Amino acid sequence: MQFERRKRIRLNDSTENTNPYPFWINFYTTPPTYKVSLEEINDLCSERLKMLQVIDNLLKIDNTKRSKEFYDIMLSQLSNIKTSKNEKNFFLAGRSELTSKVFEARKNDHISHFLLRIFYCQTPELRKWFIARETDLFRYRVLETCLNNSSILKDCLKFYDYKYELVPMEEQTNMQKFIYWNSVNRNGNANEIAFKLKFEEAIDLVRNRKVFLNNGFAYVSASEMLTVLCNEFRTNLSRELSQMYSDFNSLNEERLIKQLETLHNQFFSNSRKNNNMNSDQNDRNRIYPNEINDLAKEVFPPCMRSIHDTLRRDHHLKHYGRLHYGLFLKSAGLKMEDSIEFFRSEMSIHNPEKFQKEYSYAIRYIYGREGKRVQLSAYSCQKIINGCAPGPSDTHGCPFKHFDTKHLKAMLVRYGISDEEQISEIVQLVTKEGNATGACAKYFSIKHRVTEDFSTIYHPNQFLTEARKVLLTPAPTIIKQENDRSTTEENDTSLSGLNETTMDSIKSISDILNDDDLHEMESIEV
Template sequence: MQFGSRRKKIDTSPQTELYGHALQFYVQPPLENISLSEFETFAVDRVKLLKTIENLGVSYVKLSEDYKKKLWNESRNLNFPYKLEASVKDEKKSQIGQNEYEKRRKDHISHFILRLAYCQTEDLRRWFIQQEVDLFRYRFDGMLSDQKREFLHRNNLQYNTITVEEKKALQEKLVISSYAVSGVTVESQDFYKVPFQDALDLVRTRKVYLKAGYVYIPHQEIVTIVLNDFRTRLSKALALTARSLPAVHSDERLQPLLNHLSHAYVGQDYSIQKNVGKISLEQIDSLSGKSFPLCMKQLHQSLRENHHLRHGGRMQYGLFLKGIGLSLEQALQFWRSEFTRGKVDADKFDKAYAYSIRHMFGKEGKRTDYTPYSCMKVILSNPPSQGDHHGCPFRHSDPELLKQKLQFYKVSPSGISQILELVKGMHYQLACQKYFELTHNFEDSNFSLNHPNQYFIESQRVLGGGKDIKREMEAPQRLQENSAAKGSTAAREAAANAPQDLAEMPEELDSFFQDA
C-alpha cells in the first residue's frame, strides 16, 4: 500500500539506507514480510508509547526536563529509538549497529500499522496525528545541528542558510524580531531563508523577520517548519489510507487486529474472576458513591431510578460489576430484583434478559468470557443515543450537563474548570483521572487511568478497603505479562489451523487487545 507525499520522494528502497537516519518522515512504507506475531507486538508497543506521550503532554510542560526524561525511559523500555545524539559523521562511519537497526525498523513498521488502525474516524486520526507530532518534536529536539541538517537534506527540505554577509547586514532586524536571539548568539547560529507561506505560524506570532515574501528563521525555530510539513504529510497519508481500508479488511487475519488496535487496552485483565464473592449485593449502593467512576455511577443511578437499562448500558455496567467481583448468581439476582421493580415481571425477565447475563459470563452462546470495557472502548465504540445512559460522560455529555453532574457530586468550581479544560482538549481519560484526584483528595495520582475497573481498584486502595481485591487482581496481571511474550506464537499456530478463530480474537490475542 502506497502513501502519498507532497514533496519529491527519495530513493530509500534499500533497508540500510531507509534506516540510515534516526528520524523519519515515514514517506516510504515498509516492503518486507513480517509475522503476525511481530505485527501485533510492534503495534501494541507503539500504542503504549503514544498513550505515554498523551499523558506526559498534559502532566508536564512539553520538552521540559521531566517530560524528556520520562519519554526517554519509555522509549528505551519499549525498544524504540531513544539515542539521537550521535553525529552524522559517526553514524555513517559505524553504519549503525544491529540493535539500533532493529529499533528503527520497529519504529518504522509500527507507525504504518497504526496508520491502518487510526485512519478509520476523524477522532482517531486527530488523536494519532497529535501524538505522532509530539513524538517527532521530541526526537527532532534531541538531535544535534548536523543531524538536523542531514535530516532536512534527506527529506528534500531545501531551506538555504543565509550567508555571513547577509546575516551581518540584517543583524539588527534579526535580533529585534527573533525570540531568544541576541547580538552575540546571532553570529554563531544559522538562519534559514524560507517562503513566508511555509512559516505562517511563526509569522502569525511575530517570531521571525519578514522581508520581500521571505522569513528569516533562526536554527532553533526550524522545528516549526518541519513539524508543519510532517503534520501535513501525515494528514494526507491517513486520508489515502482510509480509502484502502476495504481491501485491508478483506484479510481475515488483519481485520480483528486493526479493529481492536484503536480500542487497545494493554493493562490488567479484569475478566479473571479470582475476586468473585468479594463484593456483596448490599455493598453496591455504598461502593457506587465512593469508588465508581462517573460512567458507572450514572448507570447505577439511572438503573435505580428507572429500574431498567437498555442493552448498551446493561453490557457496560454488567461487565463492570462482573469485574469488581459479582458472581453470575449475584448478577442474576441483582438485575432481576431491579427490573422487576419496574415494568418487567419475573417471567419476562427470565425469558428476555437472563440469557444475556449468562452470555456475558460465558455460559451461553459461543461461551466467550467477556471482559469489562476499557476506557477506550467506552469512549470510541457504540456512542449513546436518546434514552441511553452508557458511554463516557466526559466524551458524550454536553459540557453544561457535565458541569451540572460534577456540581452534584460536590466537585469544587476550580476542579470543574480543570476537568472541562481537559475535556475541551479531548483528553477524556485524563479528565476522569482529574475527577478521581479531586474526589479522593489526591494532589497527583501515581497511575495512568485506562479502565473503569482500574478506577475502582485504585479508589478502594486509597480508601483502605481494597487490599484483598488489589492482591487478588495482581496475580492475573503477572500471568498476563508472562504470557505476552509466548502467547503470540500459540495464536499464530491456532490461526494457521483454524483461520476462523482469528476473526473471533483468540484468548492469546486478548492479552494484547482487551474487550472484544
C-alpha cells in the same frame, strides 16, 4: 501551499551499501518493505500504542502542551515502557549512535508507525487522534536531536530531501544591521544556521512574529524550525492517511485490521466511536460541593488536602492557595457555578462583600468567563515545586518539597500514615534523595494499599483520578494511568490526490495477506 514530492528512500533488509536510518527523526515518507511475523506485529503495535497512550493521558490531565515540563514528564513515562523481552522500547533505544541494536529499534519504529496507519486511517476521529499523538512524538525527537545541533538539522533535512534554502553566513552577517533579525535570532548565536522559506511555509511563525520577513521570504533560525517541521509532518501525515482511506477497498483482508482494532480497544477500553470523551463520561467525572469534604479525606493529594484543611479551618486562603485549589477542583470536575457556591460557603463568612467583588471574579476568570476568556490549566507537580515558594502564612506548595521534617511527619500521621517505618521511608526520599514526586508516589502506595509502588506522580489531578479508581477497584492492583479530561487540539486536514507512497503500502500488504498459503505465524510483508 505547494508541496514537492519527497525523495522516496527504498528500505530493505540490507544495510551494507546504505543506511536508511541515519537519524533518530523519521518523517515516514516511504513505507517499509521488511518481513515481519504476525506475532511481531502484535508486539510492535502494542509497544507503540503504549507510547501514544502515555501522550493521550498527559493531554487529558494537563494541557500545558509542548512545554519543557510536558516533555520531561512524557520522557519519564515513556522510560517505563519495556519490550516483550523487558528491554528498552524502540523509541528510546533509537536515540543512541547507530549500532545494530539502534538500527533494529529505528526499523521497528518505522514498521509500527505504518502498521497503525492501516487502522487509524478509517475515520476522521481516528485520524485526528493519531495525527496529534504522532506529531508530539515527532516534536520531541526534533527538540532532542536537532535544536541543540543545527548541523544535524541541516543534514537530516537534506537526507529527506526537504529543499529549504540555507542562508549563507555572509548574508546573515549583512542582516545583523536589521534590529528585528537580531530580536528573532533568540539564541544570540551569530554562527547559527538559518533557513530562507516562502513566508506562507512559516505562517505560524509570521503570526507570532518569530521570523524576519524580507522580499516575501521568511528567514527562520534553526531554533524556530520546530514549528515549520511539525506543521509539515502533520500536513503530510494527514494527507497520506486520507489517501490511504480512499484506497482502502484494495485491502480486502480483514485479519490485520481486526488485530489492530483489538489492540486499540485493549489499550483505550473503548471502541473507535468513543475516542473523544462524551458527555456521559464527563458527568461521571463531575464532583459536587457537598462531596468535596469527604473526597479531600479520601482521595486528594497532600498538597490539595492541606489547602482544603486550611480553608475549612480559617475560612480564608491567600492568592496562590485560591488559585492552585480552584484550578485543581476545576480539573477534578467541579463546574463554575458549583465552585462559586463552594468557595462562597467557606470564604464569605468573614466578608461577604469582598467575596462578591473580588473572589467570585477570580473564579469566573479561571473558568474562562472573564478577562481574556482563556481556560486555565491546573498546576502540575513540577510547576508547584518550582513555582513561587510559599511564605509563612501561605498554604500553597508541595508538602514534600516545602515542609520541614517535623511538619512533614506530623502531616503524614494526620493523614493516616502511622507506621514509623513507612514514615521514615517517605521522609528519606525527601531528605536524602530530594525526590518530592517519588515521596508522593510512595505515600499514594501506602495510603491506598496498592500492591506495588505507584511509579510516578506528576500532577495533583492524576493522584485524584488514580485514587478514585483504587476505591472502585475490588482488589488491590497496579493502576494504569487514565485521567478526567479529554483535550483534542490537532485538526485533521483531508487532501485529495493519488499518493504513490500510500498505494505502494496498501498493495504490498494486500498482496501478501491474500496469499492462501499464509498461516498465522508466518512472515508477512509490511
